[in-house]
Amino acid sequence: MSFPSTGRSADDILAEVAQERADDLDWRGGRAFSLVYNVDDPELEALQHEIAAIFLHENALNPFRYRTLLRMEGEVIDMACSLFGASAGSMSSGGTESIFLAVQTARDHARARGVTAPELVCAETAHPAFAKACKYLDVRQVLLPTRADGRADPERFAAAMGPDTALVVVSSPCYPFGVIDPVEEIAAMAAERDLLCHVDACLGGYLLPWWERLGEPVPPWDFRVEGVTSLSADIHKYGYAYKGASTVLYRDEDLYRRQIFMYDSWPGGLYASSSSAGTRPGPPIAGAWATMTHLGEDGYLRLAERVRTAMRGFTAGIEGIDGLRITSDPDLSLFEFGSDPDRTSGPPVDIGGVADVMDDKGWNLDRQQGGLHVMLSPGHDKVVDAFVTDLADAVADHDADRGDEHVYGGVVDRA
Numbered sequence: 001m002s003f004p005s006t007g008r009s010a011d012d013i014l015a016e017v018a019q020e021r022a023d024d025l026d027w028r029g030g031r032a033f034s035l036v037y038n039v040d041d042p043e044l045e046a047l048q049h050e051i052a053a054i055f056l057h058e059n060a061l062n063p064f065r066y067r068t069l070l071r072m073e074g075e076v077i078d079m080a081c082s083l084f085g086a087s088a089g090s091m092s093s094g095g096t097e098s099i100f101l102a103v104q105t106a107r108d109h110a111r112a113r114g115v116t117a118p119e120l121v122c123a124e125t126a127h128p129a130f131a132k133a134c135k136y137l138d139v140r141q142v143l144l145p146t147r148a149d150g151r152a153d154p155e156r157f158a159a160a161m162g163p164d165t166a167l168v169v170v171s172s173p174c175y176p177f178g179v180i181d182p183v184e185e186i187a188a189m190a191a192e193r194d195l196l197c198h199v200d201a202c203l204g205g206y207l208l209p210w211w212e213r214l215g216e217p218v219p220p221w222d223f224r225v226e227g228v229t230s231l232s233a234d235i236h237k238y239g240y241a242y243k244g245a246s247t248v249l250y251r252d253e254d255l256y257r258r259q260i261f262m263y264d265s266w267p268g269g270l271y272a273s274s275s276s277a278g279t280r281p282g283p284p285i286a287g288a289w290a291t292m293t294h295l296g297e298d299g300y301l302r303l304a305e306r307v308r309t310a311m312r313g314f315t316a317g318i319e320g321i322d323g324l325r326i327t328s329d330p331d332l333s334l335f336e337f338g339s340d341p342d343r344t345s346g347p348p349v350d351i352g353g354v355a356d357v358m359d360d361k362g363w364n365l366d367r368q369q370g371g372l373h374v375m376l377s378p379g380h381d382k383v384v385d386a387f388v389t390d391l392a393d394a395v396a397d398h399d400a401d402r403g404d405e406h407v408y409g410g411v412v413d414r415a
């Protein structure tokens with residue numbers, strides 16, 4: 001498209017977008033399992049629309065100009081610190097930025113002790129944001145196979161930790177299988193060697209405290225674990241805020257200070273910021289604050305209960321279908337399921353073919369290398385029976401896999 005010579009009316013633009021969006025993924029109906037967290041709470045959604053509009057044009061780059069945003073951001077960080085037991089941290093635009101900041105902080109901490117070729121040790125289930133951060137920040141990533149249960153292997157971690165290790169990373173939980181790494185064991189090994197240990201709770205951070213309160217078994221994973229030095233948790237995932245809101249947190253203020261950037265070697269005055277962005281939009285900060293304070297503990301507990309209902313229904317339904325198997329034993333509300341290799345009652349299920357049928361029925365399951373990925377939000381509690389019925393039908397009657405690629409967050413349009 002070339003640059004338009006004349007502008008178009010607002011009505012025209014809105015009509016075009018409305019028409020085009022009719023084909024976009026509809027997450028409200030509970031038929032999508034990634035990218036959007038369907039809270040199914042119209043009151044919260046109305047509040048989010050309103051608060052976003054109020055702060056639409058404000059810039060949090062210099063927060064002292066926008067004191068309301070400054071206060072909100074401070075309170076979001078305070079709430080996060082109290083939830084996870086941190087002492088300092090900042091907001092960022094998302095999980096990837098939080099991870100970048102934690103890796104940069106650890107790299108600079110390692111450099112300060114004389115490390116010239118810093119390394120990051122993680123399991124191969126760690127989110128790609130770590131590989132991306134390593135690429136951008138010139139850190140060598142040491143990727144380790146997991147144990148058979150999909151969790152990080154402490155023995156392999158012990159062998160991989162060395163004098164150049166800048167950061168040891170564990171996930172709580174990892175995205176592909178929804179399992180929590182053995183945080184206590186690995187963080188203790190890192191602490192023994194005086195190394196930093198980051199918990200990636202981007203996905204689970206804002207759900208796990210409520211999951212635990214509901215009485216679900218949750219192994220220790222946050223700053224209550226000695227040896228955990230930093231943690232990332234996204235408010236725009238199970239914190240139920242709209243996109244652009246994450247937190248990166250530290251056990252020690254001194255470590256957090258390595259994240260802060262200050263510059264006055266130019267004629268434009270002192271420039272200071274605590275995350276990688278310059279100009280920062282106001283709506284994600286205001287939206288995170290409004291969401292957390294609107295929901296409160298009772299609201300988050302209520303939503304966690306709905307997620308648990310969905311999780312119980314989905315897992316029981318899938319386990320009840322002959323030929324399917326949940327890949328691991330998930331600790332939270334997401335998992336992979338695939339063809340059961342031990343099936344004796346018939347030929348193995350072609351899980352790609354099942355996914356094709358589910359696509360045709362309007363379900364949007366992401367394909368992973370070993371099966372299909374399910375991540376559940378509160379709104380999925382309304383579709384348990386419909387999903388299980390369609391899945392059972394798809395297993396009973398499907399063709400060979402059409403060959404859609406395994407793509408994080410959805411299929412590639414082959415047209």
Ligand SMILES: Cc1ncc(COP(=O)(O)O)c(C=O)c1O
Nearest residue numbers: 094095096127129174175202203
């Ligand atoms: C475990 C985990 N870490 C990090 C991220 C990256 O978060 P974002 O996509 O907000 O950058 C994700 C995203 O799903 C994740 O699941």
